[in-house]
Amino acid sequence: MTRFKLIPSIKLITVTGISIFTSIVQAQDSRLPDMGKLTATGGVSQVEGAGGGGLTPWALITGYGTRDSYGANAHYTQVNTQDYRLKTHGVAIGIADQVEFSIAQQEFTGRLAPLNALNLKQDILGIKVKLAGDAVYDQAGWMPQISGGMQYKRDAKVGGLGALGITNVKQLGAKDDHGIDYYLSATKIYLAQSLLVNGTVRMTKANQMGLLGFGGDKKDRYQAQLEGSIAYLVNRKLVIGAEYRMKPRNLGVDNEKDYSDIFVAYFPSKNFSVTAAFVQLGDITIFNPKKQQGWYLSMQAGF
Incomplete structure (x- = not known):
């Protein structure tokens, strides 16, 4: 079982979320969730655990529970490029279609010398709150659904760089090994x-989503980064689309580039979905100065 070492305030958020979740279940006399939302409107699991697309969160709350119910899911995602592999897994809970809690762990490994032994791990705890609008039911008006969220991230491991004398992301120029994204x-x-159609503004100091720490020798301040998604529902079970995510450039050893993908998501039922994509992640460190591109596969199960 994965163990997360998180600061006390994050533990408090988790305990609060569990208490709210338990209260809702008890209030419904232990009935099963209603799963009343339309198929695909819970989104899939984003690589940092939030409900949305693969690269960027949406304002939608994860799961299929309506405002009188709840929903939850678990996911596993893998991204393979020429030189690297990213694996992420986690769970998320949506409560009354208003609040979402998520927890995830990322593992990033190298596949080509001199970083073939690279192993980085990051723990992520997220919360998202619906602030205004309704993406599904407000079809007559122009108002989108708007949600605000935060993701606390902490580097749990830096491995495979001992020969270079590097055991912490700060030795690569990062200012911190933990931080918070606001979006x-x-x-x-x-x-x-x-x-x-989705648009996200993220305030962040994270390098490569936080896998290489937060802030750097070039810049150490919060920057607004734009993220966007567009998806077309071919039918009730099949979705195609594209995403784009801007990235900061804080580290001298990492000429970070923006992310993008083209994806296909299949929803055979509300309990399961699979997403495949072609992704472009740009340069990742000066040690392998090659534009990284490859495939993305994610599976999600829940209600």
């Missing part, structure tokens, strides 16, 4: 056109 997402679903 605001707006999502609009046009049912008549079978179209979903």
